[in-house]
Amino acid sequence: MKGFHREFVKVVDELLAPGSCILEAGCGAGWQSLALARLKKYRISLMDFSQEALKYAKTIFECENLEAEFILEDAFEPGEAKYDLVFNAGVLEHYTFDKQVAFLKGMASRSRKYVMVLVPNRLCHLCWFWRIQKSAEGDWPFGKEVPLTDLSAVFNAAGLHFLGQMFMGESWTEEFISGLAGLDDRLRRHILEIHRSPLIPRSQRSYLVAALGSVSVEKLEIPAGWEDVPQPVEEKISEVYAALADALALKISADQQLRTLSVQLVQLHAEQKQLRRRLEWRRYHIVDKMVAMFWYAWHPNSVN
Known part of the structure; x- marks a missing residue:
């Protein structure tokens, strides 16, 4: 996961100026916020409806002597627009389309600029192997979720201006390959070599797809890497x-x-x-x- 955190931090760093305010809405343990806090250049806030989740997130921040604001609120409820980026990872895939729209509206109400979400990528075939094997063994930890490839429709339905999406988390996928049971070392190495080769497009190597939207109608300068959805997916x-x-x-x-x-x-x-x-x-x-x-x-x- 460390490789993904470095990738995520780089993406945010290209998007925001130093001193920007960031909110993770639906933070869980808050690992992505922790990675951003290590830069010591943003004002970080974490929000969740679970007191236990916030307590855990606060503990890991204290272990590294990092500061953040911890907010006990429901992201579905509207809030004050005081953050430059409101984001979450691994949240929307657990909800229906209508709930996703409501969640994004709650996120957008707290943003004065950007909204970003990251969800599992349906095109990542190795992630399906890992998920199916874990589920078959009764060891799947994430409950019901629907991996996606296109978030443009839900962003538009929430009143956000869809700016593009990006495939991320190639190194995370490699961790799944390492965790697949029943493979000998030789076969595992071959799978990793193929996975890293140009034969497999980035859209299929990446565990996550990130979508970026704006609450403003103003044209924003978007860093390289964010692309339009080639063909909307139902x-x-x-x-x-x-x-x-x-x-x-x-x-x-x-x-x-x-x-x-x-x-x-x-x-x-x-x-x-x-x-x-x-x-x-x-x-x-x-x-x-x-x-x-x-x-x-x-x-x-x-x-x-």
């Missing part, structure tokens, strides 16, 4: 992909359970067979003893 398509991934994870999990049960069934049959042989041997042993007892009972003179 929201339903992203939902279908997410549903297919969840269904595939359930199938893989069921197949794994079936294989486990089959192995257990074979073991039970083997144990049953072995138990049957032991019982048969004990039965013959008991019969032999009984025959011997009767024989000696009828032939007492044969006992020495």
Whole structure:
């Protein structure tokens, strides 16, 4: 994640002047804000509706002796426009389109310039591998989410001026490759080499897609890297992909359970067979003893 933080900080640094005010709306642990605070050139604020999330974020800031403002508020509610950038990462993908619009409106009400959101990128195929494997193992930590490729429609619906989007987080994707179970080191190295090659476009290498909007109608100078959406993508398509991934994870999990049960069934049959042989041997042993007892009972003179 450190590689992504360096990338994210560089993007924000190209967008804002020193001394700008930044708010992370829906901060969770606040890792992105922490990365920005390390520059010591912006005024950082973190907002969340969860007291526990803010408490945790405050702890990690205190560990590095960094200052920030911590605000207990609901981002869906309107606020005061006093920040140059209002952003979040890993939030909108958990909501429906209408909820996304409402969330962005709350963010926009607090901004006097920019709004930025980062969500998982639907085009990143290796992230689907990681997600499906984790879900099949019952180890998926992020709940229901819908990776996206186009945020222009939701920005426009929220009344924001869509400025462009950027694919980010290539190094984060590599962490997913390293975390995939069942690969030997040789195959893992080959996958990483292919992933880093020009064969795979950036849109498919990147874990995240970032979208940038403005609350102002004024034409703003945008740094290089922010691009228009080539072709708008319907929201339903992203939902279908997410549903297919969840269904595939359930199938893989069921197949794994079936294989486990089959192995257990074979073991039970083997144990049953072995138990049957032991019982048969004990039965013959008991019969032999009984025959011997009767024989000696009828032939007492044969006992020495």
